[in-house]
Amino acid sequence: MKITLRWLREFVETDLDARALADRLTNAGIGVEQITPVVEGLTGVVVGEIEAVERDLGVSAAGHVNRLVRVALPGRHLSVVCGAPNAEPGVRAAFAPPGARLPGLGEVKAAKIRGVVSEGILCSEKELGLSDDHRGLLVLPPEAPLGADVATYLGLDDWILDIEITPNRPDALSVVGVAREVAALTGAPFRFPKVQVVESEAEAATLAALDIQATDLCPRFCARVITGLTVKPSPPWLAQRLRAVGLRPINNLVDVTNYIMWELGQPLHAFDLDALAQHTVVVRRARPGERIKTLDGQERAVPPDTALVCDPERAVGIGGVMGGADSEVTDSTTGVLLEAAYWDPGSIRRTSRALGLSTDAAYRFERGGDIEAPPDVLARAAQLMAELGGGTVARGLLDAYAEPRPHRRISLRPARIERVVGACPPRAEAVRILQALGFAVDDSAEDLQVVVPSFRRDVHQEDDLVEEVVRIWGYDQIPLTLAGGGEIMPVKRPSGLRVARVMSRALNAAGLFECVSWSFLDPERLKRMGWDDPAALIALQNPSSVERSVLRPSLLPGLLEVLAINASRQMPDARLFEVGNVFAPHRDEDGDRPAHEELRLGLVLTGLRAARAWFAGSRDRVDVHDAKGLAELALHAAGLTDAATADWPADRVPAFLEPGRGARLVRGALELGWFGEVALAAREVFDLPGPVFAAELSVSALAGLPAPGVKYEPLPRFPAVQRDLAIVVGSEVTAGAIEAAIRAMRLGLLTRITLFDVYTGGQVGPGRRSLAWSLTFQAPDRTLTDAEVNRLHERIVAEIAGRFGAEVRGA
Helix, strand or coil, X not given: CEEEHHHHHCXXXXXXXXXXXXXXXXXXXXXXXXXXXXXXXXXXXXXXXEEEEEEEEEECCXXXXXXXXXXEECXXXXXXXXXXXXXXXXXXXXXXXXXXXXXXXXXXXXXXXXXXXXXXXXXXXXXXXXXXXXXXCCEECCCCCCCCEHHHHHCCCCEEEEEECCCCCHHHCCHHHHHHHHHXXXXXXXXXXXXXXXEEEEEHHHHCEEEECCCCCCCEEEEEEEECCCCCCCCHHXXXXXXXXXXXXXXXXXXXXXXXXXXHCCCCEEEEHHHCHHHEEEEEECCXXXXXXXXXXXXXXXXXXXXXXXXXXXXXXXXXXEEEHHHCCCCCCCCEEEEEEECCHHXXXXXXXXXXXXXXXXXXXXXXXXXXXXXXXHHHHHHHHHHHHCCEEEECCEEEECCCCCCCEEEECHHHHXXXXXXXXXXXXXXXHHHHCCXXXXXXXXXXXXXXXXXXXXXXXXXHHHHHHHHHHCHHHCCCCCHHHHCCCCCCCCHHHHHHHHHHHHHHHCCCEECCCCCEECHHHHHHHCCCCHHHCCECCCCCCHHHCEECCCCHHHHHHHHHHHHHCCCCCEEEEEEEEEEEECCCCCCCCCXXXXXXXXXXXXXXXXXXXXXXXXXXXXXXXXXHHHHHHHHHHCCCCCCEEECCCHHHCCCCEEEEEEEEEEECCEEEEEEEEECHHHHHHCCCCCCEXXXXXXXXXXXXXXXXXXXXXXXXXXXXEEEEEEEEEECCCCHHHHHHHHHHCCCCCEEEEEEEEEECCCCCCCCEEEEEEEEXXXXXXXXXXXXXXXXXXXXXXXXXXXXXXXXXXXX
8 A cells, every 4th residue: 555755744744754664654654665755756846837829830740739828937937839639828838947857757948849948847646657648738726826836736746655465454544544543653643534514404314325134244334415516527636646646537526435435444435325326325136147337348147146236226335345337426416415335344255256346445345344443434525525626515424234243342451561571661661652542541549440442343352452562562572581591492393293204204214205295085096096995084164176075194195195296297207295193083082083193104015126227127116025114114113123023913914005905013912014016906996006005103103202312322333253154944934034133132232234145946846935134243352253153154054044945055
């Protein structure tokens, strides 16, 4: 919103310049985005009068008839060539004599035109930099002082403040609203516009009537009747003030409504009284299929539940948004019904969005107006309209206000200000600030009793008053102190967040990309994947679509959906993971089924194990061991090194995994998660062409375990010894069981066990397989001898041979 500094000073006496004032307002929450002069580069232009038109000089190249006119200034007469059609004797206009400067033209000099010397320029709005209108001279009133500086007379030596008002402060969307803020900030006196409306003997109630049928959409509707008006151009001061704030002058009656809206923040509308059937205004809801032609010339179909301003025969305006073309003020208008109303903000917002019609009135009404403002605003507007249009104001106000709203009353404790902010202004200063902002304050008791004015719809509770006091008192008044006397407490993250972060970093370092998938899934897809029990899913009460209507029971469907998107974009190789919540119903003791929420980490792999390159094998693809290894990597990062694999019970094998191609990850009786190959049926749900391997871990379960202790171990100073162990066992014996047996021996010098080969084939016979490990032995205090290593190796061979019937192939 734009306002001018001179207009602002009509209501608050302040000596601050534009920049200092902008700084004070911005620090108080009324942000001034830009400060610009009304006109830049305009000096020396004065009021001149055309005394006579001496002769025609012919048609110019632009098609204008040039004439030589004589311009009078105090004590001077100058000859000027002018092509304006309204350059007539007796007209007073803006005149730039030699030596003056015009925006975009620079210094004015005498010049010879068509054989005669032109001693200056008679100016249109374009030459003065006011607009692009070049159709004729900017005509000034006959009473304009001859020789007076035009910039001062029209208020062009002024500054424009471009203010950004937050949505919760509709009271500041006016010159008066900003002036009230300035008065509170500076202590300067605040003056409300003087209202001295002169009423005639005729009663307004005998000239017009109101019928408000939709009081929920329009809680208050007020009107004034003005007759005997003459439509004509607005005086220059009014037209220029509107141009300065970005509005286009139209005529004296319409310009008054725009002027008052900017001055007081209340949108108005003037209806041609004779265009209203029975001189009656009806406010009702739109009927099905109803249409209206608005002021912009467009015929619009209005949606249901739209508030319409009508007469008994037809709609004449869209309430709070835009008037209708059938009742607008025209050159023949002699009487108007001037309307000011309070409209339901939600209704205006819906109507404006539905019609794609954003107006200055809708902008204010959808933020919430002042329900008590219409009577005073109408009086001010009627006074000004009668002065500029020569009409008379009918006696009385038409006011439909079914349910007056009481003012909110709030107690404010000075101790609360101290507690919230850390500082408090003196009591008298707090009272002054609130009163300057328009609040009524009773300070007879210990706590201040504050009555909130109707225009401050954003103030509802005590802390809102705290904010009002502090922002005007000044945030710079709050002392700078360290919290807790200088003690800074360390940040403590929830255990779930800590575990999730370390696991995510480990998987990122292993080359996996983190993604975020939808928490809402398609129940039909889940059914095809194996979740065929609706009772095991949680349905949304108000889903955006059927495809997003249940909460996810697992991270796997979302990750598979991401893989499908990658595959559709020619990216068949992917290694992804996600950390997120999954949901399942949980029946409590009362028989209710509240949602059980669990934080999990899921990962999926498909395609080649290494990046595609000429030197990389095209058949080296990821398998179930990659999924298991990455799951164990994440567990190790979380501090869990003793996880084991276990088969599912027969009745709990997931339908989304291939049989025999997956297992659970457990620690004793604690379920940590699972890994495996995604079943073909589940892959087909997402049109995934190749095998997919996945794992899912419970971060919530890991977060419930004691945090791992940090143990420092120095780097080894003595060399390690490696020995290979290759054995042949029955195919039912797992490598994990053998490794667990070796670790259970607690050989202090055995520091690492790495499985590097698994072989099945004719060399080992049917039903058998060969497993090979690399064993690393190392002592922290000496170099090991071959004899020591041999003894340890022999103990390991004897243990696994005795427990598993293993045959040693070689060492």
